[in-house]
């Protein structure tokens with residue numbers, strides 16, 4: 648039988664004292680080794696009380712997205728099977744990409760407390776201080792690159808559902824922004840690698856502003872960005888939110904792999920606040936206006952002009968025109 652870990656035993660006993668002797672037996676190591684492990688956990692930020700008479704008990708876990716915390720009774724089949732954590736990293740997408748190239752399995756997750764070179768689309772930056780969820784997933788669905796936008800869609804819907812679960816009226820702004828009351832709270836950056844006919848892997852990078860305060864935001868983001876903390880009015884449990892997000896992604900990813908891609912598009916459309924609005928669209932080729940009537944299978948926005956003609960746009964920045 649596999650021996651347990653010190654952390655696992657302490658967590659299972661939920662704040663009760665466990666004797667050093669019992670821990671040593673459960674973990675199959677000496678009492679001195681238990682003492683050493685307890686000290687390592689303390690250094691990692693776990694608060695553990697030690698009593699010579701009673702043993703050890705877990706008082707609190709650190710506010711960090713540690714693999715042990717995220718994976719604790721995680722209800723997923725694929726997503727988060729392996730979790731790699733960094734206190735600080737350039738970009739979790741870059742780390743996930745190199746893990747993917749090295750053969751990382753489907754569902755591998757990379758998380759960081761801080762990103763020093765967080766990336767958005769088109770060479771833009773992503774502000775990633777302490778207090779956010781900066782997460783990248785390696786996914787290996789058997790699909791053609793043309794179907795990759797659905798993976799981004801299922802990630803966006805999962806973020807929306809997770810934020811709604813903590814009471815926020817989250818919506819999707821085409822193509823990939825998650826907004827609350829018109830301000831951006833999360834963004835998604837999907838990168839695809841493979842051949843023209845088949846995807847080798849995707850890296851889905853998700854950034855969620857969780858416990859970020861007004862004074863933490865740089866000036867140029869203050870008007871356009873928000874965080875769960877600012878919208879809820881109090882600190883949000885980042886670990887629970889991240890776990891919930893992984894579970895939501897996992898269930899949609901499974902549905903997608905079982906051929907239920909239509910459900911993903913349907914759910915995405917119903918969460919997208921751009922559809923049905925009169926919008927201005929800035930593209931690389933100039934600016935257009937029209938009624939956003941739909942988003943197609945490829946994730947392109949369908950605009951209807953005054954004369955009723957329709958055109959699909961694969962990329963661009965939308966602004967809602969106030970009537």
Ligand code: BT5
Nearest residue numbers: 738740765766767768771773774782834835852853854872
């Ligand atoms: C995105 O790009 O929205 C995709 C962001 C993806 C970030 C995640 S975090 C984990 C993973 N690792 C990475 O390196 N990236 C991913 P885009 O639509 O291009 O939006 C970028 C623009 O949003 C910037 O030009 C800013 O105007 C704004 N912005 C930057 N940081 C922000 C933040 N924390 N919150 C809200 N808006 C932000």
